[in-house]
Amino acid sequence: MSDSIKHECGIAFIRLLKPLSYYQEKYGTALWGLNKLYLLMEKQHNRGQDGAGIATIKLDVKPGHRYISRYRSMAQNAVADIFGYVQSKFVDIQNETPELMQDAEWLKNNVSFIGEVLLGHLRYGTHGQNSIENCHPFLRQNNWMTRNLVIAGNFNMTNVEELLEQLYELGQHPKEKADTVTVLEKIGHFLDDENQELFDAYKKEGLDNVEITHKISEGLDIAKILRRSAKNWDGGYAISGIVGNGDAFVLRDPSGIRPAFYYADDEIVVAASERPAIQTAFNIPFKDVKEIEPGHALIVKKSGKVTQEVFRDPQEKRACSFERIYFSRGSDADIYKERKQLGALLCDQILKAVSADLKNTVFSFIPNTAEVSFYGMVEGLHSYIRGVQKDTLLNRKEQLNDQELDELLSMNPRVEKLAIKDVKLRTFITQDADRQDMVAHVYDTTYGIIKNNTDTLVAIDDSIVRGTTLKQSIIKIIDRLHPKKIIIVSSAPQIRYPDCYGIDMSKMGQFVAFEAAIQLLKERGMEHIIEEVYQKCKASLLLPKEEIVNHVKDIYRPFTQEEISAQITKIITPANINAEVEVIYQTLDNLHVACPDHTGDWYFSGNYPTPGGNKVVIKAFVNWKEGSNQRAY
Structure with a gap:
């Protein structure tokens, strides 16, 4: 992706179902669980580069001994920093009494982080401040073991103010306005309630306090606690939590917006945001x-x-399609196939744009996440070529001379790696004052491949959010190769609407597709539509979120996809470019063909899976119209 964006976080959960001595004996180390947590987090490092954290809980620890350990880091390589810190706990033991490294029970009783329940988190700071206090896991502490709570998650709630108001009504006074605090305190409140209800019931049975403590641990109804806690949540979420006694959970939102995978056998239960991490x-x-x-x-x-x-209650499944296009690791078998399909489905539009002149067209990709869709595009071109060859040989072979036959049989797409990512920069989030100078140096190119003023260069990207890097870097650089025409192809449809479920795309003005639609309305004397939409949105903000509809769709309604793409082309084409430029986007229908099980396409269609989504897009438009740079939730 040329416009890098911050997105949802990653979770890693492991529950060891056997005593630590079992793993010592079978795998040679009592640190087996910690080692696996490290791997599980490293294999999801694409989901978080602004910080990370882990927490572990030891089961059946005697009173007076620490049983919860937590460490968080904002180091440049946070995961390595965390596990370096954990490893430091064992250096002296290894050097002075190495035999104790083979004693699982001693390690559990004497060294922190050696426990049976492990939770890790990788953080992308979308809107929150980047401080250690914003890093998960979060901890709610209490002297009662079954009232302690650790949570970490990949989530965004659209109705934080509403949820905070409910906490106020419960008599709580949250320390900050954040969905993380809200979720922690919501679950914590009903965990306290469950503890109290069980305590009162067992007290009536005449049990003493020590007996009651054990009975509460056995009797906690985690599903009931979660049902009461999540009753009014509106958002996309995958949240993992551990109660101090060792009960644990991983929950997923009713529309399946955010991903969550798990595996269980007689040794372990493991859950993560991405399937390949568990597999590997x-x-x-x-x-x-x-x-x-x-x-x-x-x-x-x-x-x-x-x-x-x-x-x-589960709703219609609206799993995020952007996960498939960009966010998740392409090593997932299904995602790999879907990304290739996205590339292949663009071939008809591409061939039309180059007039099927493969002899004078070079195909490439914008690194790095577009590489798989590029392979699919190339396969689609080969399929087209086979069709041409087959049709010609079946219907016209008598009319071909030897030279024409040789040319027919040697038809191949010209495939080259022309764009090289030279410097790793987060161009989407760099401060505005610095961005223009920085993005101009993100990419370099390969010289000597393009035939001057003859070849068309087709470069596929996985998506185009704002077009900043295309305009300020990529198009300028590849124009130096002197192509006749540059075609930028997006494997994703036009991104028209903000996200509110964990991805850093919350402001209307960030989208080049929105900018293009606004320009078209003004150019064609249709500015009244902008004002009409604004008035509808302002009025809608007074309604309950369940009654709000997405009026922002009216901004795009007068135009075809091709008209908006043509206007985007004008916006992202730098001055003093010699080559003709064209932008081609994936169609929404083809997105659904490629990703049939992930219909969460609100970025492209404006069809939000929760009522809070409609409220966010309305608020985002009002903010844009009023010149406010605030996020909409």
């Missing part, structure tokens, strides 16, 4: 890694019992 870390076949169903929570009791229970 534990050498597990693709078919054995399952999705947590929307509206369900994977619950692991302290006893080791594993269930998947409903905590919110």
